[in-house]
Every structure is written in structure tokens, then in C-alpha cells.
Amino acid sequence: MMNLRVGYVREHFSSPLLQFAEVDDGxxxxxVECPSGTGQLISRLTNDEIDIAIALTDPLISGIANGSTAYKLVGSFVSTPLNWAVITGVNSEFQDIKSLKGTTLGISRPGSGSQTMAHVMALQQGWSTGDFQFKVNNDIHGLIASVDEGSTSAFMWEHFTTKPFVDEGKARFIGNVPTPWPSWLIAAHPTRAPNDQVKAFLSQLTDFVNRFASTASRLGPNIDFIKEKFGYPEEDIKAWLGTVGYPLDCAAIPHNVVEQTFRLLEKAGVVKMPENGFDVNVFVNKDVCSLTP
Structure with a gap:
């Protein structure tokens, strides 16, 4: 039996997964760390470099809707929205989201959350997709360098991940755009990752997620773990723990999360409705997970 290769982004959201990995010990x-985010996770699923990805909801769904057969959704990971910060250079001319119209936004990779959420931001502002351009900058360090040198106007990244850079005076917040959907799902290659192994992984991950999400863990152990792994200030950790939610069962996906996210992405111009209409079975591997209302 092969070991599953699990792609993830090394952020505080992944703490239950990291705790699971420490106990499993290989x-x-x-x-498999993917510092560039969900665009890199999808690329590695496509290139047979990972079998499972814990990644952002919107690019996973848009990837399948736009024709990817490298994965299907198999589970849920974070049940609350992601708070995307809009970040610019310390000395840039941009003071708010409205000032970004017609400029070049930084993204990590094509198809990443940083790109799909830029489309959602444009939808909220009443802009068309032609009102801005994109420049690929790979990861958080490349994105910060791009707004500092002025090759991009701004970029979007998770609030608490970028807050240390803002606190250090390397970047500046000019707005926030929370996702209108639960933020993280789990995807797996439909044939390369054996269903029974994926089920076992999700079952055990659920145990660690439930332990991490408990009130007792939020009040003490979680704070110490995140502080040790990521070096965030305690006040930021407590603020994040007060907002984040995890599913009771990682092997269940709400039907309405998939459909409503798809329809919002359609409005934002990221995906198109198929001729035969929306079909959740295109997105979800029901041999692994269950669909809930």
C-alpha cells in the first residue's frame, strides 16, 4: 500500500493536519508543502506530484468547472469564510479598493484563490473583468516585492498570514473581501488515490479537526501550537481562533456549498454554466464522501 502524498499550504489553517502528520509520522x-497556494496544489495534482490537496474552495470548483479531470472533491476542511486582505505597498498611491480599477493586480498563479477572489472583488465593485490585469508573482514574498516596486498595485491574501508583514512595515492593508462561501475543501485524484485510503485519511483527519476545534483546545493548546509553528503574536492567534470553524465530518460536503459557490463564480465571470446545467456529480466523488444539504 502506497503512502498518500498530501499537498497543503503551510498556514495556521493547516494546524490540525500538521498535528495529524506528527502522530502519523509518515x-x-x-x-508536500505548496507555498504558492491552491494554483500550485492543482498543478501538482495534474502533474502526479500529489494525490490529495487541502485547498481553497473557489479555485478547486472553478478548476473542475473549467475542464480539469485531475481531481474531484472528497471532503471539507474549514467551514467558515476566508478573510482576504487587499494589500498594497507602504508608499504606493492606492488608498482603497476603488482606486485599484484599471490597474495590474498581483496573483500567485493562474487559477489561484488570489485570482478568483480578485474577480469576486470586481463583481462587488461593479467592474468588468477587463477593468484590471494580472501579474504572476508566485508566493507571498514575490507579491510583497511587486507592490513595493510598483509593478502591481495590490494583491489579495489571507489576513492573518499577511498581518506580520504589515506589522513590520513591509506592506499596507487597504481593504478586506471575505469569501461568500466556506473557505477550504479537500480534493483527490479520482483514480490515483485509492478510495479506501482516502476514506481512512479523512476519518482520522476528522478526529484531529474535532479535537482542534474544541473549546478546550482553543483556550490553550491551539495557541501554543500555532505560536510555536508560525510565530504569530498571541493576540492574533486568539482573534483568528475566535472566528474559524471546522466541519464535524471531513468526509461530508454540503451540496449547497458546491452549487452556490459555482453560481457566484459564474456571476463573477470565472466559470460558465454548462449547456446541460449544473451537476454536482461532476464535482464530487461520492464513492468517498457524502453529500449533505
């Missing part, structure tokens, strides 16, 4: 799965 017996059933190996972690």
Missing part, C-alpha cells in the same frame, strides 16, 4: 501519508 506511516500512511507524507506532506
Amino acid at each position: 506511516k500512511t501519508f507524507n506532506l
